[in-house]
Amino acid sequence: MSIDGTWTLVLGLLVVLAFTVGTALFWDRTRVLGRTGLIVLVVVGVASTAAIEVNRLTETYPSWSALTGDEDRPPPPTGLLAGASPALPGKGRLVTYQVPGPASGMDMPMSVYLPAAYFAPDGRGLDFPVIEALHGYPGTPQSWIKRLDIVGRLDQEIAAGRMAPTVVLLPFQTPNRLLDTECTDMAGGPRSETYLTRDVPDWARAHLRVRRDRAAWALTGYSAGAFCAMNLLLRHPDQYTAAASLSGYADPGIKVGDHSEKTTNNIAWRLTHLPIPAAALWIGWADDDVDARDGSRRVAELAKPPLTVVTAVVPRGGHSHAVWRQMEGPAFDWLSAQLARPAPQV
Known part of the structure; x- marks a missing residue:
């Protein structure tokens, strides 16, 4: 799967959706620390998916090997x-x-x-x-x-x-x-x-x-x-x-x-x-x-x-x-x- 491929973006969106649903399901079952962790997961997911889309537009890292320097x-x-x-x-x-x-x-x-x-x-x-x-x-x-x-x-x-x-x-x-x-x-x-x-x-x-x-x-x-x-x-x-x-x-x-x-x-x-x-x-x-x-x-x-x-x-x-x-x-x-x-x- 290419870092700038469509499926990478789709996977990122699915992860964000999963984190969001998980936050809604477990919000009332967790205390402050757990809720903080759920929010962090959602924020990280959104930020990562946004970064993938920006990378798709700019081709800054067209492959995983480019990202890792290999x-x-x-x-x-x-x-x-x-x-x-x-x-x-x-x-x-x-x-x-x-x-x-x-x-x-x-x-x-x-x-x-x-x-x-x-x-x-x-x-x-x-x-x-x-x-x-x-x-x-x-x-x-x-x-x-x-x-x-x-x-x-x-x-x-x-x-x-x-x-x-x-x-x-x-x-x-x-x-x-x-x-x-x-x-x-x-x-x-x-x-x-x-x-x-x-x-x-x-x-x-x-x-x-x-x-x-x-x-x-x-x-x-x-x-x-x-x-x-x-x-x-x-x-x-x-x-x-x-x-x-x-x-x-x-x-x-x-x-x-x-x-x-x-x-x-x-x-x-x-x-x-x-x-x-x-x-x-x-x-x-x-x-x-x-x-x-x-x-x-x-x-x-x-x-x-x-x-x-x-x-x-x-x-x-x-x-x-x-x-x-x-x-x-x-x-x-x-x-x-x-x-x-x-x-x-x-």
Whole structure:
């Protein structure tokens, strides 16, 4: 039984129901200590079931092994990446590998979407553009995979010709699922920014057939990952050409430890006080998602040439996967339009 499976939630609800019925049956038969124990059981049951549902929505712990820290490490790269075996016609393939971080000290699994063209005979001599897709907090790349069906959406957009065949990287933005890094190098903590902007790209260029030039690299993310995408674009305009934000913010909302959350890791501060790079931003939000709406509007208002901005607004839906599913396709299509096309290997 999966920790984020429907039956786990059903079991939790049944346990809560049993505890509640037991409390009603035994309330008059017990003294103060017994009644206290019955109340505690009900409260613990309700809290545990609520935690299971939150976990189902965020995919923070997609399996029991993830919760206990006993996850199997993904295998090293194999001949699959060279196109040794064909994918289904028109279907991309999702593979997961362990990506070490010599610069950051982080060592994390990363899922990779390889488009169908990656395995086609006429695609084996090509290097492909790249998008790094960053998850929210709490959450993991599994939210992109399960809740947003990123593989199906990418297959759909590429097959329709709205998007060029593109390699999409799905890295973790934190080594501790209960620690929100906002993709920054935290003082005395994880160096997530270094991992995402140095170690991950270096690994991809060494193990995948991807383009190396800035014109072929972009970022996207939802919620905290949307802040990450915008912030990392502005901090590393020599490496990325564009970013798409799905319900992002103008500031990280955490303490980085060096006060940079108020300055260089604050998008609004950067756009006000530092030279603005030549790059492109797609910024989307739901109009009833107050925090993301206000933060996204502020970024759009502060952006000045040579930074270009396109905005997209969903009337309602709040801060939710339902909204991000609506934005996902248009955001990827727009990013693809900003990126260089697949090109022959040099």
